[in-house]
Amino acid sequence: QKEVEQNSGPLSVPEGAIASLNCTYSDRGSQSFFWYRQYSGKSPELIMFIYSNGDKEDGRFTAQLNKASQYVSLLIRDSQPSDSATYLCAVEGNYGQNFVFGPGTRLSVLP
Amino acid sequence: DTGVSQDPRHKITKRGQNVTFRCDPISEHNRLYWYRQTLGQGPEFLTYFQNEAQLEKSRLLSDRFSAERPKGSFSTLEIQRTEQGDSAMYLCASSLTSPAGETQYFGPGTRLLVL
Numbered sequence: 635q636k637e638v639e640q641n642s643g644p645l646s647v648p649e650g651a652i653a654s655l656n657c658t659y660s661d662r663g664s665q666s667f668f669w670y671r672q673y674s675g676k677s678p679e680l681i682m683f684i685y686s687n688g689d690k691e692d693g694r695f696t697a698q699l700n701k702a703s704q705y706v707s708l709l710i711r712d713s714q715p716s717d718s719a720t721y722l723c724a725v726e727g728n729y730g731q732n733f734v735f736g737p738g739t740r741l742s743v744l745p
Numbered sequence: 746d747t748g749v750s751q752d753p754r755h756k757i758t759k760r761g762q763n764v765t766f767r768c769d770p771i772s773e774h775n776r777l778y779w780y781r782q783t784l785g786q787g788p789e790f791l792t793y794f795q796n797e798a799q800l801e802k803s804r805l806l807s808d809r810f811s812a813e814r815p816k817g818s819f820s821t822l823e824i825q826r827t828e829q830g831d832s833a834m835y836l837c838a839s840s841l842t843s844p845a846g847e848t849q850y851f852g853p854g855t856r857l858l859v860l
Contacts, residue, residue, distance in 0.1 A: 676854075680848060683846070726847065
């Protein structure tokens with residue numbers, strides 16, 4: 635059974651700080667990893683995807699992947715109150731199988 | 746706006762009634778997914794299509810649920826004899842598969858309330 639785990643939070647950080655969101659997955663064959671942001675009452679919105687071990691940066695966001703440890707994280711630099719949302723980690727298995735989402739981590743950025 | 750649309754955005758129905766939701770994906774996308782999401786949980790996979798073929802269905806999808814994508818474009822999800830436990834947000838996502846991988850883009854969702 636594929637599983638994706640995240641701390642449910644809430645994770646509270648002050649404005650301007652770095653927010654660190656973590657995700658672990660159980661399927662060692664997983665190939666692709668995604669971070670989505672979901673505001674309350676809205677649908678998930680893609681932030682980043684990562685396929686290879688290491689870091690991938692896009693603006694204030696950095697995704698980090700460690701396949702040996704089955705761990706993927708998202709760092710948000712210079713956090714803003716508008717970053718307050720639930721962050722969903724999604725994992726795609728081998729051969730384009732369906733995506734599995736974690737329960738999400740609720741982030742609160744305090745002004 | 747991702748380009749994926751869903752209709753209706755909200756639906757209130759009485760237990761035992763049938764409901765049908767529609768999803769229009771991004772036009773060049775060959776895959777279409779249906780998810781269900783309840784409060785405090787991540788989206789839960791229901792089924793997906795590659796073009797018009799339904800390739801996978803979740804074991805969680807009971808016989809009361811059926812989905813179609815007749816011409817490989819829009820898709821419908823029907824729930825028969827609705828139950829209160831069906832109350833949730835139903836999300837549609839579409840993607841274009843390529844050698845580089847696959848990224849799903851979500852529609853706004855249909856929020857279902859079964860009374």
